[in-house]
Amino acid sequence: MSEIVIKTIQTKKDLSTFIKMAWKIYKNDPYWVPPLIYDKKKILDKNKNPFFKHAEMEMYIAYVNNEPVGRIAAIKNDLHNEYHKDKVGFFGFFECINDQNVANKLFDTAKEWLKQKGCDTMRGPANPSSNDEYGMLLEGFDDSPRLLMTYNPKYYLELCDNYGFKKAKDLYAYKIEADKLLKSEKVKRVSEIARERYRLNITELNMKNFSKELEKVKYVYNKAWAPNWGFVPMTDEEIDAMAKDLKPLVYPSLVLFGEIDNKLVGFALVMPDYNQIFKNMNGRLLPFGFIKLFTQKKKMTWARIIALGIIPEFQKKGLDSVFYWEILNRAAKYGIFNGEASWILEDNDMMNRGAEAMNATLYKKYRIYEIGII
Structure with missing residues (x-):
């Protein structure tokens, strides 16, 4: 060569x-x-x-x-x-x-x-x-x-x-098939028991009060994910920049907050899979790609659960099942019946068990490599 x-x-x-x-x-x-x-x-x-x-x-x-x-x-x-x-x-x-x-x-x-x-x-x-x-x-x-x-x-x-x-x-990445789970009495019952036992109240993103809602995201993100391997706290500027990028694309009813006795305990960010639109844009937003983002939304049959976090003191109480159930029902209203929960650390037992409780299928894996520098 x-x-x-x-x-x-x-x-x-x-x-x-x-x-x-x-x-x-x-x-x-x-x-x-x-x-x-x-x-x-x-x-x-x-x-x-x-x-x-x-x-x-x-x-x-x-x-x-x-x-x-x-x-x-x-x-x-x-x-x-x-x-x-x-x-x-x-x-x-x-x-x-x-x-x-x-x-x-x-x-x-x-x-x-x-x-x-x-x-x-x-x-x-x-x-x-x-x-x-x-x-x-x-x-x-x-x-x-x-x-x-x-x-x-x-x-x-x-x-x-x-x-x-x-x-x-x-x-790990899990595939969730909503049409199967929405018919499951067991999944429904588990979520209802957890919701009632802890009086968990789920609310959706209020776009009119976006900056205050963003403060709630920052609070949960840097508390719930802190114990995870490889976690790096996001700075306020990084979260603000991410929110600015995602704001035009989010479905407010798929960005959820959980409260118990008016205390914020959890957060879920779910995004429609815009990759189903991006795939045919060849990397270009202009001149017509931007229009496609809004005219071809019905083509999106998948969503991705990007983040689902419960602050440490309220973990292992089944509250994640309530979020999953809400997500399934809300996404179905948009004609989205397939979801991916990703990514989840292979040894994050709590989140892996939560996905398995939703009868989710482990369908993709990703690897982080490392090597010593001599």
Whole structure:
């Protein structure tokens, strides 16, 4: 093979090549969903993405005979290392042709940058963090990804394994079929018992009071997820930015808050699977993509439960079953009868049991890899 040349992203043209690399890898893959180019540029913009107020990133492209053949980003997330008191660095946005030499060169480059930054471990993929698209698809290649979930060729697993990466953690995605569960007296009864026993009151997002509602999200998110492996608290700016992006797309009746005696105890964020629309937009919002978001909503037959959290002192009381039951009934009114609960840590017994109690099927797995930096 000809020499592999690694170049650092320096210009807008380089950034465009970095983003468009995905089209080269997936051009014949029927399950791939092209990302919105506008969205990717915003995520990678170190001046606009608030993630970079506590993180550094360097992006690279691999070339052979002046043709781009792969890409990678090396990421140092100071907030992660402060929170976990470790020296973990991350790789992300990885795309590569099926060539081990190219993959090795990309991984070596990212690892060397992280080493220079004082990291002793490289983990990923994180795009760019665990609060964004996270993990490499391990099982479930015969289906398109749901909104904000990753997708990759199966050979990526071999590229990582052959390089020497080891499993750090697996993430689970469950399929929930509403038409079956809505007929289940057992599921209905379990949710009713929990609701009545703890006097749980479920309310939906009030768009007229959006900023105050957002404060409730921040409270639950940074309390409920704090004990989880790999958790990194989102800053106020990060949550505000995420909310701004999602606000035009949310269905208020699918964003739920749970209260007991007027105390906030839980939160669920459910989004229709806009990937079913994005798939045919080829990464472009303009000139007609933006219109499609609002005229083709009936095509969305899936939703994704992005977040469902109960604050620690109210966990293990079956309150998640109440949220699931509400979500099922509310989504059905929009003609959405399939849902994905994702992602859930493989060893998060409480959430896994909750999904299983809903007769959900474990239908996809994702892997977080890591390797020591010598």
